[in-house]
Amino acid sequence: MQSTSPLCSDRPPALPASREIPAAMSGFEPLAHDERATAYLTMIRRYICGPASDLPESSTATHAQAGPFTADDCIARLAEADRRFAPWLQPLQRSAADVAGIEPARIAAALNHMHHESHRLTMCSDVLLDNVVSLARTVIDERVPGDFIETGVWRGGVTILMRAVLNAFGAHDRNVWVADSFEGLPEPDPAVDLREAIWHDLMGAVSGLRSDLSAVREAFARVGLLDRRVCFLPGWFADTLPRAPIDRLALIRLDGDWYESTRVALESLYPRLSPGGFVIVDDYGLPTGCARAVDEYRALHAIAAPLVQVDRQAVYWRKPC
Template identity: 55%
Template sequence: MLKGALTREIWLDDDPGRNNCRELRVNGWKGQPVRLVQRALSTFGYQIVAETKDANLKDLRRTGSDWPEFAETMIGRLRLDNLHQSIERVLDDGIPGDLIETGVWRGGAVIFMRAALKAHGVTDRSVWVADSFEGLPPATLDIDRPDDLSGFADLAIDLETVRANFKRYGLLDDQVKFVKGWFKDTLPIAPIDRLALLRLDGDYYESTWDALDALYPKLAPGGIVIVDDYGLIHGCRKAVDKYRALHHVVEPIERIDHTGVWWRKA
């Protein structure tokens, strides 16, 4: 149920974040006709939205292939399932350490981490929430420039919004630790002793490298690394491959879906 709520799979046409505004999905309507009909229907709580032509919206949400307007996460059900399985593995195997995501957007994945710990009655681990809370910076490296996301306001989710999302699910407590700022500045000095799970979602080469460089040495043997953008963003993949080669990381990379991957530290 929580996964469906965080992805909004269970509210595709009636999202609570829309104040119970229902969506009418249409094809081919443009311009003034849409505006006139929208004005009339808005008094009844309806909103016209474009129908997805090439893929069912549920499939897009399942694979994390759209940018949902209200959901707390855009990683989709497949990557959420992987996160769930990864948490279960490290808990079942007694791998010591905390859980972290670097690059959290609206906080859906870290909210799920905290929920999983609560469901298991775990009180001696923290969930670290690391983000600039200002969106992505302008790409400074050539490898990142084709994927520069600094101009996307929808990615700039402030800290108070993420805190409010935790609170909405009753999961904002002392086990949730926020790390605000650019990774190169914050992660090397964050008071993290040991990690059992490291989830990377920083998009860029630079952000991915900074997170691996600061945090992978703190990952306990048997701990799990998840990389959200490995199959989608060239800079992210290059950073992971270079770090693994430089530090002789030979554990096999396992694919989650079209973009997400994970491996387990030996």
């Protein structure tokens, strides 16, 4: 955490003149008062949630199909999935729609959410972003030692906010770790998890959430936040997380959607979470296997700390001191 890793950025790359950012957002000085911290974080939140229409094409044009998606589009996609996954569906005498577990109109709504947000740097709602700021501030105020990490960053918005929180509250001895394949979600094996494999197929409509590492670095740089405190872990979690040179963590945010992505992240990172630190699980309420991975891990390690609901989908818990 306190050490500088070769994975960390040394300095922001020079910005092209056309993408200069307002002076107020660059060269940020530590803030003395809550009011200034709040104003700064509001500005950063506007940046990660606002339409980033002047971002390079590579950072936003990753969708395989133009939205908005309708229920009929999803019915057609499910029919296609019936054919593609027939070897696994037929013995079960089930359809792809059955196994997906959600009716087509709600699948369309989920895809549209990702599509609609396609010009944002995060798909998280205000409630989820409030939760990140609040828990990050708690560990800073209470001096819980360790870095922050998000596993599954997509376009990096939440990790940009985490880095901004360090500035806002003068926590200059912590790093923010940015872990993603930058190739989208891994393809689940239908023989192991048919539901996730079908969801992966449906997510093809939004390019399986593929993002781009250089665009994420640029998104940090545009607000003066790409520095040696930002450490990238590009690659599959199973390869990057177990050997990541992270000493201690104070805040872990899991947002990798699948069972295996959640399981690997918990196994690799929870032992490094300081007592008093938090784990946020974005996807606990999804129909994928995330909740199963969390429940299994908590049962295996006799973790009794209560799960706190953030919204219909996300939860967090605090590691006991």
